[in-house]
Amino acid sequence: MHYFLIILGFLGFAVMAPAPMTIAALGAFAMLVFIGGRTVTLVTGASADTGEVLRSVGLAFVFAGATLFGLFIQFGTIDLILVIIAVLVAYVLGFSVGLDVDFGQACLIAGITSIVTGGLYYVLKRFLMPIF
Numbered sequence: 732m733h734y735f736l737i738i739l740g741f742l743g744f745a746v747m748a749p750a751p752m753t754i755a756a757l758g759a760f761a762m763l764v765f766i767g768g769r770t771v772t773l774v775t776g777a778s779a780d781t782g783e784v785l786r787s788v789g790l791a792f793v794f795a796g797a798t799l800f801g802l803f804i805q806f807g808t809i810d811l812i813l814v815i816i817a818v819l820v821a822y823v824l825g826f827s828v829g830l831d832v833d834f835g836q837a838c839l840i841a842g843i844t845s846i847v848t849g850g851l852y853y854v855l856k857r858f859l860m861p862i863f
Contacts, residue, residue, distance in 0.1 A: 737789030740796055756792075763788045763848055767826070770843045774836055783830055791818075791825025791841075819845060 745753045764785050771779035798817040802809050822841035827834060 734786065734789070736793055737786070740789075740793040744796060759848070759852065760788060760792065762851060763791075763844060766847050766851075767840065767844050770840050770847070771826075771830060771832075774839050774843070775832060779830065787826045787829025789825075790829050791822045794824050795821035 741756075744756065748756070764781065767788055768779050768781060768784040771777075771784060795818045798821060799809065799814065802813060802817065819841055822845060823834070823837045826832060826840045827837035830837070830840075832840070
C-alpha cells in the first residue's frame with residue numbers, strides 16, 4: 732500500500748510539474764535514498780534495506796507534498812519557514828513510519844539527511860544550472 736501511495740503521489744507531481752523539475756525530483760529522490768540509507772546505518776547501527784529507505788523517503792515526499800498543497804490551498808501563499816518546517820516534519824514522519832524507528836532517531840535521521848542533501852544540492856546546482 733505504501734508503494735502504491737508513493738507511485739500515485741509521484742505521478743500526480745509529474746503531471747503538474749514541468750519535465751526538468753520532474754527529472755530533478757527523481758535525482759533528489761535517488762540522492763535522498765542513498766544518503767538516507769547511510770544515515771540510518773550510522774544512527775541506528777543496523778543495516779537498512781534499500782526498499783525500506785525508498786519507502787521512507789517516498790512517504791516523506793508524499794507527506795511533504797500533501798502538507799504543502801494543503802497549506803497553499805488554505806493560505807494561497809507559503810512562507811519559506813513553513814516550507815522548511817513542513818519538509819522536516821514530513822521527513823520525520825516518513826522515516827518513523829517507513830523504518831519503524833523511535834521518534835528521536837527519526838528526528839536525527841531526518842536532520843542529518845536534510846543537511847547533507849541540502850549541501851549536496853547547493854554544490855551540484857552550480858554544475859547543473861546550465862541544464863536546468
